[in-house]
Amino acid sequence: MFPEPWIERAWRAVPRAAFLPEVVWVVDGPTYRPLHRGREPERWAQLVDDPGQAVVTQVDDGAPDAAGGDVPTSSVSAPNAVVDMLAELALQPGQRVLEIGTGSGFNAALLAARVGADRVTTLEIDAALASGARRALLEAGYGGVTALEADGERGWAPGAPYDRIVATASVASVPWAWVEQTGPGGLILAPFRTAFCSHGLVRLVVSDQGTASGRFVGATTFMSVRGQRARPRIDAVFSAESWDASRRSRSAVDVDLLGTPHAEFAVGMRMADVAHWAQDGAHWWCGPDSWAFAAGDGTTYQWGPRDLADETAAALDWWDRAGRPELFEFGLTVSEHGHRAWAGDPERGWALGVG
Template sequence: MEPDFTALSAQAADDLDGLGAFARPWLRRAFEAVPRHAFIPDTVWVEDGGGYRAFGRTDDPRRWAALAYDPRDGLVTQVDDGRTLAGGIGTLPTCSISAPNAVLNMLAEAELRTSGTVLEIGTGTGYNAALIAQRVGGDRLVTVEIDEALHAGARAALTAAGCEDVTAVHADGEAGHPPRAPYDRVLSTAAVLAVPYAWVEQTRTGGLILTPYRTAFCSHGLARLTVEDGRASGRFAGAMTFMTVRGQRPRSPIGDLFTDETWRQARESAPDGGPDHLALTDPHAAFAIGLRLPGVAHWEQGDGHWWCGPDSWAYATGESVYQWGPRDLYDETRAAADWWRDKGRPSLFDFGLTVTEGGQTVWLGDPGCPLL
């Protein structure tokens, strides 16, 4: 039996209303007007024991439909840049339809105007573009997708949903889309470690750039930047985790740096307070530490913690710390955590970012107070 998508959409709308997701009245109208399930491929990917396995709509139509309209969770729609097909096990999610709650919160931050022009980076399934088109009109929206197969699927879904006037472009979104610039809003649905200056150049004076932002250390952040005089500047507006644009995916060199030889050479010491002292479980602390230690990745494995930078690594358990390379990454993390405490435990929202042609600067409280 075909699921009742109308009922599922209505229930999801009520749930989202309870979560405060409709911060602007137009958002509920758009959510109800755009059939979310029409932008989800028949085959999605669900996490299974450390990997991703394909789950088909025909396998369990009711479950597929319930997943499609879950207000809090997204769905992975591609793994490994499309190289892994149904029947295989995927390792890296590379496209998703984000959770409705996250999508709506981000669109609320964008403050879209009916007369505004929008450049969207990362078409993905096309669902976000369809929502934006409900607000500004398809003829005022350009959406760019780097993956050819995703671009083709999204364009077909947009056309089927009556959004054929949206300009869907197959290109690298880091370069923007100069032919239709300047834009009132540049919205990225993929995270960046560095905001491309092309986005600044293509945003109208007084316009906004809204993009998920991450560091190698911490995966969550949302930058909301106003463009003036050839620069973009603003505070972080939220803690959202999105996939990273393909050209900026962090690539850890741990596989090259960590060897039997470097393990034998590692400097061993006592943890002196243990990982808890590093405040790694506090999302605001993790965000601040990531800003203080650019290029340094951190992850947990079992009961231990790993760090890796371009030329150094560290590993810590409750009993010992091992560090190798010219940098002591465990000690640097501890110093960054102490800095965060000394500053009064600032939240993610207290930090900001300024982007110029010469690069980007992160700051605390005021653009005149750079972190590094």
């Protein structure tokens, strides 16, 4: 489980259970319900010990209703995901680290066990979570960590430059502040999503010229940073009138191929601002100003200035002609002027439409 000795030492030194609240949240049908440590100690302990299980510590930004919670908004990540990210950071003692998304404080403590508590700054946008993390860090012996209530998208300029910036929430656009606040040769590690497909961990190296570039090193899904939660909404563009005015054709999309993970990721990198989902054998697409629907029999309806089903077919064709590159062959370059995605060769990239 542990790819490096220091990670095992840190893991054994930092008690995960000490960073979990007395009440966590578990799926119960269509909602999340509270699980109290005092009432269900065995179930609570099982969540702590499961290496593949994230533990949801907050729902609905801390304001669930009496019936339960709808959306998880903070968690302690699954141990295997935490370990993988620590390995990708290639941390060395004494390096300065900025963490985006403190959550419970557990990951910040692991970082501190490697580089020193006074070398770690962690940012949490939620006031209640930030307060709880500071308390847990202090009680666990890592009170030297600088744990701040702040918007992580802005980074923390007073502590810059950093050797490492690591995000524990996904972004659809890497904030330029992160690049500016990372020293030359430093790393930025962040879960990255597109509206189409949300599962990539990107590892960027900051150059002397102030750009950041690197490959995707894993397939992972995290909750989004609060400022980047918005995605295209079908109810913003679809209506009975737009259905009547839609263009009808036969779908050219190979939906079986689209359902494979690497193909879906590739199409997402070509159509980053378009959401896609399957529904009862049919498929929907939704962009900022267009939508498309492919019925199970292949009949396709498209509306708006873009033909989203046709764009998907073209993206799949590009992926096939490119030799079907896997997620790990894709990369991202971030500059002051925007994002460029690429597969294989960074010099042959394309502008990534992100929001």
